[in-house]
Each structure stands twice: as structure tokens, then as C-alpha cells.
Amino acid sequence: MxxxxxxxxxxxxxxxxxxxxxxxxxxxxxxxxxxxxxxxxxxxxxxxxxxxxxxxxxxxxxxxxxxxxxxxxxxxxxxxxxxxxxxxxxxxxxxxxxxxxxxxxxxxxxxxxxxxxxxxxxxxxxxxxxxxxxxxxxxVPTPSTYRAEEVPQATGSAWLFTPADTGTPGAALALLPDAETAPTAAIWADALAREGLIVLLLPPTDSATAAAETPRLLAAVRLLRGTAGADTANVGVWATGARAAAVAQLLTTAEAPRVAFLMAHNMAVGPASNAVLRELRRRKLAVLGLYGGTTASQRATALRNALGGRRGGTVLTFRTAGPDLLRPDGGAFGPGLPGAVVEWLQGK
Missing domain, CATH: 2.40.128.120 (Quinohemoprotein amine dehydrogenase alpha subunit, domain 2)
Structure with missing residues (x-):
């Protein structure tokens, strides 16, 4: 690059x-x-x-x-x-x-x-x-922490956050926010890049279907695998809301890119998604569920049950944080964040 x-x-x-x-x-x-x-x-x-x-x-x-x-x-x-x-x-x-x-x-x-x-x-x-x-x-200036590069697209720019130190391969992820979490997604990209993780932040979209997300995710994963410092065996996706459900579905299709993990943020779980989640569990795909807000516990329980209990995946709740996992009273990270997310990504 x-x-x-x-x-x-x-x-x-x-x-x-x-x-x-x-x-x-x-x-x-x-x-x-x-x-x-x-x-x-x-x-x-x-x-x-x-x-x-x-x-x-x-x-x-x-x-x-x-x-x-x-x-x-x-x-x-x-x-x-x-x-x-x-x-x-x-x-x-x-x-x-x-x-x-x-x-x-x-x-x-x-x-x-x-x-x-x-x-x-x-x-x-x-x-x-x-x-x-x-x-x-x-x-004199201190060494750089990370670099941010604009990646123009037909529907708005994506941003690639890459740690300055690429000597040790690390996890890489495509971050797909929804409209609710998009305004603060760059905060998460900054926090993860400072911990040595590569993040490709994609813009939010009006549609959230497996068909719409497939070409974007294929291109994103290909870009991440070609980025200096990426552990090509540890490339995954963080998707929010309806985009999380769409990504989960596409990961069960023949057209899906090969990824190592899915971070399902504020994903709504219902009858249609249960079969998809069971299939991801059968494929032994690492799944991290993230929920913020006052209803986090109930929604987290639904995802945990769909994944087969505590053995099926990790589900974290942050009730005092907002949907974007930041505190509503000033924008700071919720308790235990971003450490809990970084620890999971680095310890898989």
C-alpha cells in the first residue's frame, strides 16, 4: 500500500x-x-x-x-x-x-x-x-499510532484505519454500522486501531439485505486481506442492527466470503434468524454479541439462546451505554469498553 x-x-x-x-x-x-x-x-x-x-x-x-x-x-x-x-x-x-x-x-x-x-x-x-x-x-513528535485512508466508493467513502506498526499481524474487520450507530462509528475505529487492529469503516446504507451486502462485504474482505499487517486468517465483520441480520444470513450462502468471526451488534433475533444462527454455530464461526441500552439484557438472552447457550458464543451487555455502546451523558465509552471488545478480538 x-x-x-x-x-x-x-x-x-x-x-x-x-x-x-x-x-x-x-x-x-x-x-x-x-x-x-x-x-x-x-x-x-x-x-x-x-x-x-x-x-x-x-x-x-x-x-x-x-x-x-x-x-x-x-x-x-x-x-x-x-x-x-x-x-x-x-x-x-x-x-x-x-x-x-x-x-x-x-x-x-x-x-x-x-x-x-x-x-x-x-x-x-x-x-x-x-x-x-x-x-x-x-x-519532536512521537511516533504515529495509526493512519486513516479514505476509500472512495460509488455510494460514499469508506475509511481504512491501519496501525502504524504492521510488524505483528493482527485481526482485521469490516465495520458496518446502521444509521443509528454511524455517527460514532469512527470513535470505535480509532479505539481499535490504537490497539493494533485494522478497521475498514463502511458507510451506512438504506438497504440491509443479504443480496445488497454481499458485494460490499466481498470487496471489503478482499481489501482487508491485502492490507499490510493483516492476519489473513483472522478477518471478520462487525455489523449493527438490521445489517447484522443481513450479514449473518449472507455468511451462510455459497457467495459469502470466508471470514473468521462475526460481531453482531444490536441484532434483533426472531424465528427467521434462529436457523441462520444455528447454521453459523454448526460452521464453528466465532460470534460476539454486543447490546447497549435498557433492553440489552432481554435482547442478549434471545441471541444467546439462538446460539445454543453460553457454549455457542459470547454475548456482552452494556445497559448503562446507548445503542452505540457509548454513554449518553457525554459520549465516553460504556463501562468495560473498549477493553472487552479488544480482548475478545485479540484472544479468539
Missing amino acids: PAPTHLLIPYSFRRKGILLGALLGILLTACQPRHEQAAEAATPPVGHYEGSLNAAGQPEVRATLDIRHPSPGHYEAEFTAPGTLSFVADTIVFSNNQLRLIRPARPGQTLALTLEGDFWRGALTLDSTRATTILVKRG
């Missing part, structure tokens, strides 16, 4: 990683970097910056910013803060000492800063929430 490429528009550096060729009109195949235009102004100052983040009514927290220049014409920026606020920027815009970073798959989360000597001053904005920050240069 080529190194990340950034497009200056001008002085704007945007990742446009792998372009895949069409598979049934879904993904583009060719791997090609975007054309880089010459920069005429100063580029972002490389370094490691430390400081604080302050939101109204919240305690002050520590924050860091690393700006890296790994190769000519390529810049990377990684913002780190507690909870779910950390991200590796997809877009870096720098002009007249003004820096703007945009989070992959969450365009509503931006970090806007003004350079004043060795200081950055500005604010982190997440939709309607705003937190001010001041960061001072402390030395």
Missing part, C-alpha cells in the same frame, strides 16, 4: 489513500496517489505539543498534538485527549498561521488553532460542543 498522500488546496493536506477498482460497481481498484500541487507558503510546524482542553462545566483535561512530516509532501497530525476525542486527522489545512484538522468520517469534529510562536491556541468543536485549548511545543 502506498504511503499516505496529501492534496494541497492550497496548503491543505488531505489523505486519499487506496483507490480500489470496481467490484460490481462498488469499490474502485487502482492504487494511485492524488496529484500533489506545489506549496507556496509555510508548511505546518513539525513537533510535539502539550497542553489542556477546557469545556464549559467540565474539568480541565490534558491534550497533545503531534505534527509529523514522514516524507516530502506528506504531513500527519494526531490529536490525543481522554475518552473518545482522540483522532488522526484526515485533512490538514494550514494557511497564515491558521491550522484546521478534520476527523475521518466525522466532519463535525474539527480542531482549529492559531500559531503564536511555540504555542497553538484555539478550540476543538464537535457538532454543537466547543472546548478551548492551548498547546505548547515540547520537542
